[in-house]
Amino acid sequence: MIFAQVIGTVVSTVKDPNLNGKKLLLCRETDHEGRPQASYHVAVDAVGAGEGTLVLLSYGSSARMTETTKDAPIDAVVMAIVDGVRITHEVA
Amino acid sequence: MFLARIIHKITSSHKHEAYNGKSVFIVRAVNPDGSDAGEETIAVDYVGASAGDMVVCGGAPGVARTVFELDEAPPIRTLIMAVVDSIESSVVRKEGA
Numbered sequence: 001m002i003f004a005q006v007i008g009t010v011v012s013t014v015k016d017p018n019l020n021g022k023k024l025l026l027c028r029e030t031d032h033e034g035r036p037q038a039s040y041h042v043a044v045d046a047v048g049a050g051e052g053t054l055v056l057l058s059y060g061s062s063a064r065m066t067e068t069t070k071d072a073p074i075d076a077v078v079m080a081i082v083d084g085v086r087i088t089h090e091v092a
Numbered sequence: 093m094f095l096a097r098i099i100h101k102i103t104s105s106h107k108h109e110a111y112n113g114k115s116v117f118i119v120r121a122v123n124p125d126g127s128d129a130g131e132e133t134i135a136v137d138y139v140g141a142s143a144g145d146m147v148v149c150g151g152a153p154g155v156a157r158t159v160f161e162l163d164e165a166p167p168i169r170t171l172i173m174a175v176v177d178s179i180e181s182s183v184v185r186k187e188g189a
Binding site: 007009010011012013014019024026042043051059060061063071075076 | 093094123129138139140148150151152153154155158159171174175176177178179180181183184
C-alpha cells in the first residue's frame with residue numbers, strides 16, 4: 001500500500017462494463033506527511049474519498065478484494081481515508 | 093492503473109491464441125496534463141480504444157483471465173480498460189490549455 005492524495009477524477013464513457021458506477025480517482029503518490037511524490041495513479045474508489053483527501057491506495061490483485069472491486073478488471077483501489085499518521089518510533 | 097497515450101498499433105501473425113482478435117498497442121505513460129511521463133509498455137485493448145486516445149491501463153495477476161473469461165491465465169499483463177474523456181480536477185492543468 002502507499003499514501004496518496006486524491007487530485008481529481010477520471011471521466012470515461014468507453015470502458016469495461018464492470019467499471020460502470022465506479023469512481024476512478026486520479027491520485028498522486030505522497031509520503032506519510034502528504035508531500036507529493038513523482039508518480040500518478042488511477043484507482044477505483046471504495047470509500048467515498050473526495051479531492052484533496054489523503055488516502056491509502058492498494059495495488060495488484062489485492063485491489064480486487066474489496067466489496068466494490070470484486071471481479072472488476074482493476075489493479076488499484078483507494079480503500080482508506082487517512083485521518084492522521086502517528087509515528088511512535090523513528091528508525092535510525 | 094495508470095494514464096497512457098496510445099502511440100502505435102502492433103500487428104503480429106504468429107502469436108499466442110489468447111491474442112487472436114485483440115488489438116495490441118504500444119502505449120506511453122502520461123501525466124494527467126497529457127505530458128509525456130516516459131515509460132512505454134504494450135497493452136491489449138478490449139474496449140475499443142484507438143491510436144491517439146488517452147487511456148487507463150493496468151493489470152494484475154488474474155485480471156486478463158477474468159476479463160476474457162478463460163480457463164487458464166493468458167500471457168497478458170497490461171490491459172486498456174477505459175478511454176479517458178476528461179479529467180476533473182481543480183489542480184491539474186487541462187491538456188492543451
